[in-house]
Amino acid sequence: MVLDTTLRDGEQTPGVSLSVEQKLMIAEALDRLGVDIIEAGTAIASEGDFNAIKEISNAGLKAEICSFARIKKVDIDAAADANADSIFMVAPSSPIHISTKFPGKSEDDVIAMAVEAVEYAKERGLIVEFGGEDASRADLGFIKRLFAAAVDAGADRLTFADTVGVLTPEKSEAIMKELCSEFDVPIAIHCHDDFGLANINTVYAVKGGAKEFHATVNGLGERAGNAALEEVVMTLEVLYGIETNINKQNIYNTSKLVEKITGVALPLNKPIVGENAFTHESGIHTSAILRNSSAYEPITPEMVGRKRHLVLGKHAGRASVEAVMKEFGYKATEEQMKEILKRIKDMGDKGKRVTDADVRTIIETVLQVKREKRVVLEDLSIVSGMNIMPTASVKLKINGKEIIEAAIGLGPVDAAINAIKKAVKEFGDIELVSYRVDAITGGTDALVDVIVQLRRGDRIVTARGARTDIIMASVEAMLEGLNMLI
Structure with a gap:
């Protein structure tokens, strides 16, 4: 018992x-x-x-x-x-x-x-x-x-x-x-x-x-x-x-x-339920995982209600890049594949976390694919103060259709994200799985790097936004992720 x-x-x-x-x-x-x-x-x-x-x-x-x-x-x-x-x-x-x-x-x-x-x-x-x-x-x-x-x-x-x-x-x-x-x-x-x-x-x-x-x-x-x-x-x-x-x-x-x-956050490497428990980056491991998951997993993620996640970085290999490209519906020549891998590894070598949105941008740049964004921010306004519940109003163009929504939140960033989630609700339940912010430079005008992880159904993507304004950086990251999910 x-x-x-x-x-x-x-x-x-x-x-x-x-x-x-x-x-x-x-x-x-x-x-x-x-x-x-x-x-x-x-x-x-x-x-x-x-x-x-x-x-x-x-x-x-x-x-x-x-x-x-x-x-x-x-x-x-x-x-x-x-x-x-x-x-x-x-x-x-x-x-x-x-x-x-x-x-x-x-x-x-x-x-x-x-x-x-x-x-x-x-x-x-x-x-x-x-x-x-x-x-x-x-x-x-x-x-x-x-x-x-x-x-x-x-x-x-x-x-x-x-x-x-x-x-x-x-x-x-x-x-x-x-x-x-x-x-x-x-x-x-x-x-x-x-x-x-x-x-x-x-x-x-x-x-x-x-x-x-x-x-x-x-x-x-x-x-x-x-x-x-x-x-x-x-x-x-x-x-x-x-x-x-x-x-x-x-x-x-x-x-x-x-x-x-x-409100007690789990360590990323916590067994069974940590975000990294079924996440693979190493090229050697990823290649084997794609052929036989038991090579580097003692149990399947589905056993505990999870999904496997492949991420790309400095340890990326050809197999993992090909898996991502297949998901996007792209094919590359031998030379293009080498260039894509090089750019991904270069980004990782600089100490940056390579998000799904970064990988897609690299692939589309090398392949010279021009993709029109389906979710575009047209306007955003925030009202916040000591005695005012933070409120955000957002105007988005989604597949050419203009949508205006407003929402409140615990803070201006939370309000902005809530408004965006309301605006895209007709496309399914978009869940913000994780939100991380780092100051890249010092001072009150610091450039901040926001990385979000979004889930729609069984699919999870990561995306980045970098601005001196944390609200705009957060919104930019959300929109990058939404453009991959919608």
């Missing part, structure tokens, strides 16, 4: 705070993803968390809805009153946690408090998953006594929590084997990534017999984060042959939704 704690541990990522509506959107996506248990928050923490858990519990989702709780009756009451199906209740189990949270209390005192809390939770009709907090720094003999008492009191599941990420894979597997041999109820593993071992510790715990693991989408969580759901699932299923209930084709869309709502 998979317990997803994006809405609880994940929300504890510094700078992340989710509204009830945002939590419900993520919960619905997690349900479509196929997670077994959604830890929707901590009911006692705030009115917002209580309302979110209640909304999610009443949303008719297939997943079990869980609230985090301490071994306190007020926490249990809040979870039950929010209509949660279950609670993940934790008791401090290491000496440092017991002395810090319950000064003067002994291990036996903690056991007695845990038993009382579990029994009360069962009286309130809750499924109880009981965990030892900081179990990886606790005496294993005490963990066994604590777990045995919790099970006798009615706990349905147990969790071994590596709260500060100090487990190693070998210990994770060995401890789980020992615990699973002594308890008949399912045992879960909950890992943090302080040493970068959360994913592998989780995998080894499952190897050792854990029937459930806790994780977050994109590895969100306080400090260095938690085990990343997408990485653990794919490792278990592809490398270890251990199946989960996760709908793998929904992994990428769920990841992008969480990234957008939380």
